[in-house]
Amino acid sequence: MPDTYQVQPVSAPLNGTVRPPGSKSITNRALVVAALAEGQTELTGVLDSRDTQVMIESLNRLGIQVDHDPENCSVVVQGCGGRIPATEASLWLENSGTSIRFLTALCSAGQGEYVLDGNDRMRQRPIQDLVDSLQQLGVDVACEEGTGCPPVRVKARGLKGGETSISGSVSSQYLSALLMVAPAAMGPTSITILGEMVSKPYLDITLGVMAQFGVTIDRVQNDVWRIQPQTYQRPGAYDIEPDASAASYFFAAAAITGGSVTVEGLNQDALQGDINFIRVLEDMGCTIKRDRNSITVQGQPLKGIDVDMNDISDTAQTLAAVALFAEGPTCIRNVGHIRHKETDRLAAISTELRRMGIQVEETEDSVTIYPGEIQPAVIETYDDHRMAMSFALVGLKIPGIQIADPGCTAKTYPRFFDDLERLCGQTS
Numbered sequence: 001m002p003d004t005y006q007v008q009p010v011s012a013p014l015n016g017t018v019r020p021p022g023s024k025s026i027t028n029r030a031l032v033v034a035a036l037a038e039g040q041t042e043l044t045g046v047l048d049s050r051d052t053q054v055m056i057e058s059l060n061r062l063g064i065q066v067d068h069d070p071e072n073c074s075v076v077v078q079g080c081g082g083r084i085p086a087t088e089a090s091l092w093l094e095n096s097g098t099s100i101r102f103l104t105a106l107c108s109a110g111q112g113e114y115v116l117d118g119n120d121r122m123r124q125r126p127i128q129d130l131v132d133s134l135q136q137l138g139v140d141v142a143c144e145e146g147t148g149c150p151p152v153r154v155k156a157r158g159l160k161g162g163e164t165s166i167s168g169s170v171s172s173q174y175l176s177a178l179l180m181v182a183p184a185a186m187g188p189t190s191i192t193i194l195g196e197m198v199s200k201p202y203l204d205i206t207l208g209v210m211a212q213f214g215v216t217i218d219r220v221q222n223d224v225w226r227i228q229p230q231t232y233q234r235p236g237a238y239d240i241e242p243d244a245s246a247a248s249y250f251f252a253a254a255a256i257t258g259g260s261v262t263v264e265g266l267n268q269d270a271l272q273g274d275i276n277f278i279r280v281l282e283d284m285g286c287t288i289k290r291d292r293n294s295i296t297v298q299g300q301p302l303k304g305i306d307v308d309m310n311d312i313s314d315t316a317q318t319l320a321a322v323a324l325f326a327e328g329p330t331c332i333r334n335v336g337h338i339r340h341k342e343t344d345r346l347a348a349i350s351t352e353l354r355r356m357g358i359q360v361e362e363t364e365d366s367v368t369i370y371p372g373e374i375q376p377a378v379i380e381t382y383d384d385h386r387m388a389m390s391f392a393l394v395g396l397k398i399p400g401i402q403i404a405d406p407g408c409t410a411k412t413y414p415r416f417f418d419d420l421e422r423l424c425g426q427t428s
């Protein structure tokens with residue numbers, strides 16, 4: 001990949017069809033659950049990207065055989081039946097939040113000593129709440145003293161079960177991690193959720209994948225969940241739907257250029273909450289056609305909106321790009337937690353919009369965007385795949401938009417720019 005990517009403006013509204021790669025969130029859950037299951041599972045529609053590669057490499061290091069066939073988007077996992085083979089391992093999770101959080105819980109069910117670490121940014125991303133919760137279950141686990149961040153050291157003697165509580169005010173991934181590993185405990189586990197949970201729809205993905213592998217959870221009260229010891233049953237083959245967050249870029253491309261883009265392999269009943277980005281576009285004026293196995297967004301004149309994006313915050317940057325082409329301001333609110341992601345995303349949105357000459361108001365948990373004349377710019381991406389993919393959309397309409405470090409999309413979508421170019425090519 002070159003140092004910067006020059007986006008070519010389209011000469012006409014985009015019209016075309018695209019199928020994004022498999023869901024990152026489902027792939028990384030299915031890998032963990034298949035690893036804990038009894039016997040062999042085949043996963044299809046698997047995402048091949050840095051976030052899933054570090055998950056697969058780490059499972060292999062834990063002694064779980066995972067055979068990856070990227071050409072066919074498939075993986076075969078030899079499940080360990082809840083008994084992690086490796087008694088020591090050093091795991092490199094780069095900047096994959098799902099991987100380090102899910103595997104910290106998984107390692108806690110092992111017998112041995114494990115270290116989980118990542119890149120410089122990962123060493124700034126909080127994991128203390130999960131560590132505290134595992135400690136309440138008797139696990140000897142700690143993160144880097146005084147930071148609340150990786151590296152994490154786990155000295156595990158199997159999970160006994162018991163009672164614990166978890167805060168979800170920073171990330172829902174902590175609760176997802178606990179839920180997925182709790183069935184492997186020796187006794188029942190009861191989890192009390194403290195306060196408001198961010199990114200709630202991701203919990204539905206967790207429960208959905210667990211249910212596919214035959215495991216159920218009792219929600220004994222609204223904020224208390226109980227999990228009995230259970231063995232995940234392999235579902236035979238498990239097919240993973242395309243990534244709904246990735247789909248948001250193509251839906252947005254239709255909205256921005258006034259064209260019509262169809263995303264195949266997803267429908268309104270998708271397991272991923274980010275599918276509801278189409279409702280945001282609908283509120284802005286787009287027409288949505290919902291079919292059994294595809295969704296089409298037809299761009300229309302857009303109006304700015306005021307929207308709570310807490311549930312679907314991975315699409316906040318996509319909306320920031322769309323907002324530039326709307327009549328009136330757009331406020332993206334209740335997304336303070338996106339300051340803890342690949343970069344401080346609220347700061348990154350504001351800085352890069354201002355670089356293009358746009359007026360922005362940023363608060364602790366929101367950003368308001370005032371559309372205006374857009375200046376050509378080289379957009380900094382802060383090693384955040386979603387900055388690159390979202391801000392590239394601006395260049396479909398405005399000449400002179402360049403994306404710095406386009407290779408950072410490898411985290412979840414290595415071929416993003418190829419797919420975007422192919423979509424643009426369908427129009428001409």
Ligand SMILES: O=C(O)C1=C[C@@H](OP(=O)(O)O)[C@@H](O)[C@H](O)C1
Nearest residue numbers: 025098170171172173199202314
């Ligand atoms: O559980 C998941 O698969 C994810 C949960 C979300 O994180 P938070 O719960 O930290 O917001 C989301 O941003 C991330 O991309 C994937």
Ligand SMILES: C=C(OP(=O)(O)O)C(=O)O
Nearest residue numbers: 095096097098314341342
């Ligand atoms: C926040 C993200 O990822 P993670 O937390 O899994 O690193 C993302 O993909 O936008």
